Ligand SMILES: Cc1cc2nc3c(=O)[nH]c(=O)nc-3n(C[C@H](O)[C@H](O)[C@H](O)COP(=O)(O)O)c2cc1C
């Protein structure tokens with residue numbers, strides 16, 4: 226398969242505009258501006274089947290079409306470069322090595338939704354990527370791809386960079402907007418949805434870096450071409466992030482629907498030290514875990530849903546037989562407890578309570594009834610929070626306990642954690 | 652006044668850049684952090700006055716974001732990722748090794764004020780685990796040898 230997003234990821238200097246243009250960059254932008262009306266681009270992206278790569282898989286073109294028609298309020302586009310879901314590290318590579326691709330996608334998408342101010346929100350730690358993008362915006366402005374009357378089309382656009390401050394919740398779209406507005410990033414109740422009332426209460430579209438990076442290619446090669454890649458409902462390619470106990474961790478751009486087993490054993494070179502596989506988290510830390518015998522599954526939105534889990538952000542975390550599942554879960558819950566914004570009670574108290582239970586479990590102080598209690602708390606958090614962070618915390622807990630119950634029971638009945646994770650941090 | 656002339660100028664430019672003054676808070680936090688390496692209440696108050704927001708709003712927002720230490724930390728702020736993918740690849744050993752090497756525990760600063768050691772959540776670098784962030788830079792695929800070399804270099808740079 227020919228790579229789309231990663232075609233030039235290893236090309237030296239691809240993050241400079243000359244190299245990007247020598248490799249075919251900024252050919253989609255003039256085409257979009259000259260040959261298409263904004264609404265035709267929305268239609269094209271709809272037809273391509275492109276779905277959000279930030280986690281939820283919502284069709285991008287459909288989301289764009291939710292914007293109010295003929296509004297006199299400004300429309301904003303936000304590029305979500307907050308990438309903080311544990312196990313996910315694809316956007317950083319796109320932004321550091323081929324940032325103009327994302328920028329071109331941003332400009333075209335902004336044009337398609339009649340937006341004149343686009344914001345790229347980087348997680349605070351991505352200082353280097355933000356610096357690179359700042360330079361790219363300057364380069365693109367010099368060439369007349371950003372600014373007033375872009376390529377004589379009469380279309381104006383400013384692109385602003387915002388940097389976060391180390392909060393996972395800022396990846397959640399409503400919290401992200403709160404953060405740009407300068408507040409503590411507490412999530413907002415939906416509805417209203419951002420397309421109606423988003424940034425500064427104006428119509429706003431938020432898309433992930435990888436989602437928008439696909440747009441120039443769709444404009445250049447057509448919606449049908451894009452839709453012919455991948456599966457029927459999950460079109461295009463996907464960057465799968467492989468980490469944990471594999472021989473060749475890293476990002477792999479493959480067709481949507483690649484088999485998980487193939488991804489781990491062929492692309493990833495198999496399990497570290499040739500040990501038996503124990504478990505795989507398929508789509509970032511928030512998605513339900515799969516047991517070793519459940520990995521013969523296609524990595525697309527529908528196939529993973531059919532297995533009771535999710536494609537999420539495609540952060541594949543591999544664990545071999547030396548992993549203590551209680552300790553592994555503790556590490557994840559420690560994260561959610563730390564990152565809960567604290568606005569709603571089930572998430573704030575639930576994550577904290579679950580974290581305390583798991584901490585006592587790995588300290589060998591768990592009580593036999595703690596296992597049911599842990600599951601019970603998670604099942605009361607899920608579906609009951611303002612934003613999906615609560616669900617994101619509950620899903621790993623419920624799936625770990627369901628699928629590896631014996632390890633939890635063992636630890637709560639005097640057994641020792643069997644694994645290499647050491648500290649009960651906190 | 653604590654904030655330098657140069658930063659004050661940049662802060663002043665933020666004042667009317669966005670639809671609301673409140674929106675210049677995040678960029679302002681970064682400017683102050685870049686100059687001081689932490690956000691103290693006095694700096695935040697000064698910055699608030701320049702960008703034209705209330706001191707309370709400025710401090711309230713700042714307190715939410717853990718990227719910014721609220722007290723002075725070592726010249727090199729070492730932050731080791733201990734989230735799952737890194738933990739699976741030996742982040743805990745890395746923390747232990749750094750503790751031993753620097754003679755401090757997690758959360759502490761060396762008496763000479765050069766190193767601070769923290770553990771943090773996933774930094775989006777899970778495929779090159781274990782890893783750490785030191786000030787603005789990422790250091791990936793870490794081994795004991797690499798850590799030795801880095802620490803030696805930083806120590807040398809301090810002439811000790
Ligand atoms: C707790 C939480 C964290 C999230 N973090 C991110 C993130 O880091 N990056 C991202 O693109 N989307 C993230 N999302 C999803 C966004 O809310 C939003 O759905 C997405 O940016 C939309 O873009 P897409 O349709 O292109 O995927 C997160 C959602 C939740 C609930």
Ligand code: FES
Pocket residue numbers: 311312313732733734735736737738772773774775776777780782
């Ligand atoms: S788990 Fe350490 S960088 Fe993601």
